[in-house]
Each structure stands twice: as C-alpha cells, then as structure tokens.
Amino acid sequence: MATNRKQSDRRPPYRRSKQRERILALLRSTDAHPTANWLFEKLKREFPNLSIGTIYRNIGILVQQGLIGRIAFGSTFDRLDANVTEHYHFICERCDAIIDLDLPVEPGLELRIPTSEGFEVHRHAVEFYGLCPKCAKRA
C-alpha cells in the first residue's frame, strides 16, 4: 500500500523567504480554504516570475512547521467501499489501512449544526486517525 506523504520531507533549518511569508499571510487573511492554484494566481501579481513549484514547496514547509493544515483525505488515490451502509472509518497513519468501524452512527451530531443559519445537512462522516492494532503492536 502506498504512502500518504507528499513531496520529499524537508526539514529545518528554514530560511525566510518573501514568497513564503506572503503565502502564509494570504492564508491567514481568509477562511475560504484556498487551493494551491488560488495562491498562485493571487501571488503572481506580486511575483511575476512566481512558479507553482514554489507554492507547493512552501505549503509543504508551512505544514511541517504546523503553521497551516492541509485538508485532504490523506491519500492521493480513491479507495472504494462496497459497504454502502453508514459507518465510520479508522485510518491507520502508518500502513494506510482503512478499517470499517461498527460504532453506532451519531445522527445527533448533525443536530448541532445551527440550521437557524441556513445550513441544510444531508450526512456526515467521521474518520479516526491513529495506529491500527497491527501497527500499534509494532510500536
């Protein structure tokens, strides 16, 4: 099974760069959860020669520094599930296994969403991350 990790893991020390500072500032200026490409479009006005690779490299660094988070399922490829009943998943951070849990689904969670604000909730998903029994044993 493949790994989750994207991009070669960079590590400290980090030097500052104008590009990275602007990327972080831009991300902090919005709560719209932008994409890499959105950052690229915005910033190439300031940095006419900006490269999309620079965006990705800096996103990687900022994530490692814990300054931003990446919202993604964790894997680059889709995983399929013939179990179409509602259920939650456990995702092993070491071996990437996805395990169906037979926890009771909590419809009550959806009631927490303020419908007064106009949200219309159709369903929800819960994923637990950690080590599966096999991997936990080896740690």
Place this chain on the structure above:
Amino acid sequence: MATNRKQSDRRPPYRRSKQRERILALLRSTDAHPTANWLFEKLKREFPNLSIGTIYRNIGILVQQGLIGRIAFGSTFDRLDANVTEHYHFICERCDAIIDLDLPVEPGLELRIPTSEGFEVHRHAVEFYGLCPKCAKRA
C-alpha cells in the same frame, strides 16, 4: 471553485458487462477498501486485455447506482487551512465551499473506539455534507 464530480456523468440505461460484474463481486469480497489499480491488477488475469479505463468507467457507474461508495475527501485537490486549532468542517455539495464550524470538538467520540482491540487513536475528523446557507436559499 471547481467541481467535485469526476468523469462525465453517465446515466441509465445500463447494460450488464462481465467486467463490471466482476468488479462489484471483487469489491464485495473484501473490506480492505481497494484502489482502482488493485482491481485492475486482480482482474487482468481474467481479462488479459482489460484496460484501466474500463475499471474507472465501471467504478463511476457502480457509484451512481449506489452499489459502492468512493472514499475520498470529495475534491481532487488539497485545500489549505491556516486555522490550526481543532475544528470540524461543513462541505457544501453544490458550491464546494468548506466552512469552519465552531461546534465543540468531541473528544468523547474517540473513547468509543475499542482500545481493547488494540487501536491507538490520535485524532479524529468530522465533516458534514449538505448545502451551505447560500446554496440552500437558492434551492
């Protein structure tokens, strides 16, 4: 913002095909949440000329028929978040907006996982799907 939908939307009527039947059978035979490529590797023994495109086309059909589910975050590209405190997300199925919720995070959910079975839970994520206030108004 881009759309979630992958592959041109096919619609009924569907004809049966040996390939699709085997794909569904294989998915039903396991709970390991296989990838498209896993199916391809398994099935090309039975169908020496099998094409990866056929796998993807049939996955699309099976999903539309509601016979299988796709486990993916919902988008093809990563979305970023400068809010690094724990929080849940609401994802609009129409406009793809991701909205930070200020619901209280439920550490109690993690206690439901049977640690007796050896799971080691580090964190969990909850996503609610539906229509955001803007899109709900238009529906």
Place this chain on the structure above:
DNA sequence: GTTCATGCAAATCGTTTGCACAATG
C-alpha cells in the same frame, strides 16, 4: 440494428522534482 461497453492510447490535472542561479544567514 442501435446503443452501450471495451481496449487502446493520448490527454488532462494536480503535484513533485532536477537543475542552474539567486537570496539568506
């Protein structure tokens, strides 16, 4: 026989990387 499904190959999309040069400490 008409329409849908397949195989094949080329295309697309988001992301990553090798390299030579520029910027940082």
Place this chain on the structure above:
DNA sequence: CATTGTGCAAACGATTTGCATGAAC
C-alpha cells in the same frame, strides 16, 4: 561562503477521454 529557496521545465501518478470495434438488448 555554505546552504536554502526560486524559477523553469520536465516528470509523475491518478484519472479521464476520443475513437474504432465488440457486446448487449
């Protein structure tokens, strides 16, 4: 000056698609 960051372009991996042929109804 030692090393990290950048821009550029090529490479990549997963997925999608156009087209001619084969299978289903």
